[in-house]
Amino acid sequence: MRRKIILDVDTGIDDSLALLYLLASAEAELLGIAATAGNVPAAQVAANTLALLDLAQAPPIEVALGASEPLAIPLRTTEDTHGPQGLGYAELPVTARELSARSAARMWVDLVRAHPGAVTGLCTGPLTNLALALRIEPELPVLLDRLVIMGGAFNHPGNTTPTNEWNIHVDPEAAKEVFDAFSAAPADRRPIVCALDITETIEMRPAHLVALAEAAGSTPLEHVAATDTPDWRSCASNPIIAYLTDAVRFYFDFHQHYDLGYLAHMHDPFAAAVTLDPGLARTRPATVDVELAGTITRATTVADWAGMWGREPNADIVIGTDPAVFFDRLVTRVGALARRLYPEQP
Structure with missing residues (x-):
């Protein structure tokens, strides 16, 4: 049975790989995509998402525009991490696809109400849209499957x-509302939280781009390196591989600039993989809250692992995985999608 998914993204680079992973997975059925302000403003997120659906020759999928600002603070974006449009060095044609007439929050509520107990939500950006949806329908924690x-x-x-991670930092009030609300979720429906503890072990390297090109049958096989200049662009024959090379190379450059190595942390595609197969992750229950008042710790996520607060767990936090298994799936699935959509001409 295909898993019905609402994807809530702030489409930068790793969000785009999460979307491609889902589109490449036969067990995923994308009901709708919510565009949330985060890596770039919400309108640019929506434009990026629609253009990626074109690149992947996806069937019509609803894309709904989310709130332009966090719940209580000004929006902060991160073009230094994801590029001026959010897709690194990559540029995609403007799409003819249109945005939904309903808001992202309304889409969340309507889709979950239409499929009670059968929808999985995947949030790879700030939680603004989901918090607004919870204000409309407080029963979402028990109506969602996961x-x-x-x-x-x-x-x-x-x-x-x-002490804090980007998505929570952008809208900590929204994150707190979501974690507080999901205290009402049954134990088998607690949110699965893929935090930096694990996602920073999901290290994509240039060899993974080569493997993707090989899986797609794309030529030439390009070996990107830290010595490449910013104006270099991929000439890969497969458009998906060319996009990935240009997008991810920017992410490599960003991580290299901060002395993390010539690599990229693939936070969001890992979360997408866990959405389809929770068995990829080892988890531990905890009660999660979000600090809103701390002078230097605002937006920090705090986990009570030992029950000191006397509150039931409201999250299953990922504490372990095998990155090699994840990357094998990413290369196999996205490579096969690219080969099928853009076969090499004899």
Whole structure:
């Protein structure tokens, strides 16, 4: 049976790989995509998402525009990480696909109500849209089959401040509303949280791009390196591989600039893979809350692993995985999609 999914994204680079992973997976049925402000403004997120659906020759999938601002603070975006349009060095044609007439929050509510107990939510950006949806329908935690969140940092340094992760940092009030609301979820429907503790072990390297090109039958096989200049562009014969090379190379350059190595942390596609197969992840239940008042710790996710607060767990936090298994699936699935959509001409 195909898993019905609502994807809530702030489409930058790794979000785009998450989308391609889902489109390449036979067991995924994308009911709708919510565009949330985060890596870039919401309108650019929507444009990126629609253009990627074109690139992947996807059937009509509803894309709904989300709130332009977080719940309580000004929007902060991160073009330094994801490029001026959010897709690194890649540029995609403007699409003729149109946005939904309903808001992202309304789409969340309507789709879950239409399929009670059968929809999995996957959030790879700030949680603004989901928080607004919960204000419309507080029963979402029991109406959803499951929720997967890429966000937070627990026993791990933050990537935005010393203690907090980007998605939570952009809209901490929304994150707190979501975690508080999901305290009502049954134990078998607690959100699965893919935090930096694990997603920063999902290290994509240039060899993975070569493997994707091989799987797609794309030529030439391009070996990107830290010595490549910013104006270099892929000439891969397969458009999906050319897109991935140009997008991910920007991400490599960003990580290299911060002395993390010539690699890219694939936070969001890992969360997509866990959405389709929770068995990829080892989890541990905890009660999660979000700090809103701390002078230097605002937006920090705090996990009570030992029950000190006397509150039931409201999340299953991923504590382990095998990155090699994930990358094998990513290369196999996305490579096969690229080969099928853009076969090499004899």
